[in-house]
Amino acid sequence: DVKVTQSSRYLVKRTGEKVFLECVQDMDHENMFWYRQDPGLGLRLIYFSYDVKMKEKGDIPEGYSVSREKKERFSLILESASTNQTSMYLCASSSPTGFHEQYFGPGTRLTVT
Amino acid sequence: GDSVTQMEGPVTLSEEAFLTINCTYTATGYPSLFWYVQYPGEGLQLLLKATKADDKGSNKGFEATYRKETTSFHLEKGSVQVSDSAVYFCALSDVGSARQLTFGSGTQLTVLP
Numbered sequence A: 001d002v003k004v005t006q007s008s009r010y011l012v013k014r015t016g017e018k019v020f021l022e023c024v025q026d027m028d029h030e031n032m033f034w035y036r037q038d039p040g041l042g043l044r045l046i047y048f049s050y051d052v053k054m055k056e057k058g059d060i061p062e063g064y065s066v067s068r069e070k071k072e073r074f075s076l077i078l079e080s081a082s083t084n085q086t087s088m089y090l091c092a093s094s095s096p097t098g099f100h101e102q103y104f105g106p107g108t109r110l111t112v113t
Numbered sequence B: 001g002d003s004v005t006q007m008e009g010p011v012t013l014s015e016e017a018f019l020t021i022n023c024t025y026t027a028t029g030y031p032s033l034f035w036y037v038q039y040p041g042e043g044l045q046l047l048l049k050a051t052k053a054d055d056k057g058s059n060k061g062f063e064a065t066y067r068k069e070t071t072s073f074h075l076e077k078g079s080v081q082v083s084d085s086a087v088y089f090c091a092l093s094d095v096g097s098a099r100q101l102t103f104g105s106g107t108q109l110t111v112l113p
Helices: none
Strands: A004-006 A011-013 A021-024 A031-038 A042-049 A062-069 A073-078 A087-094 A108-112 B001-008 B012-016 B019-021 B025-026 B034-039 B043-051 B055-057 B064-065 B075-077 B086-093 B107-112
Touching: A004 A087, A011 A021, A021 A031, A021 A087, A021 A108, A021 B025, A031 A062, A031 A073, A042 A062, A042 A073, A073 A087, A073 B086, B001 B086, B012 B019, B025 B034, B025 B086, B034 B064
Parallel strands: A011 A108, B012 B107
Antiparallel strands: A004 A021, A021 A073, A031 A042, A031 A087, A062 A073, A087 A108, B001 B025, B019 B075, B034 B043, B034 B086, B043 B055, B055 B064, B064 B075, B086 B107
């Protein structure tokens, strides 16, 4: 059974803190993605990676960075958290072959106060 | 560019009612089409998929048929249950952007006992 895990289900951080969100997949997928989900705005792609040490900006990369040192792990970094980054963060992975369906983790609900 | 349009929610039905959630798409190539479901507080789960015209995807009593002539992929279920209450997302993967999915805005379904 495919599995994508995220390090925390709920996280509360203060404005200005550096925040790390971790995602691990056990499917040997090359592609990994970070989204944020906000009411009325749907899913928005922040960054994605199609190989170790590779990254590409999505639709809303400002205020975020990512790290992919190992194939199974993709980290999202908020360099200096702000209240407008309070959101649900979803990680996903997919294989570059087949039909590109993505498999999602359970999400991290981040609150920045 | 690619786009997915879903019917506006929220949708409220009584248990055992028939469900249709409309989804239409715009794509430059021959996309694969997906329905995802998101239960409260969870990540997205792949519900079903169809990868070519006239394919029917099905799972857990849900069905959707890939209609190229009408560029549609409507989700249907003959008899909904309270446990089907969730947000449903239509998505596509186009050959031109094979690593990414384009998502619709989501449709909230509430099933009342």
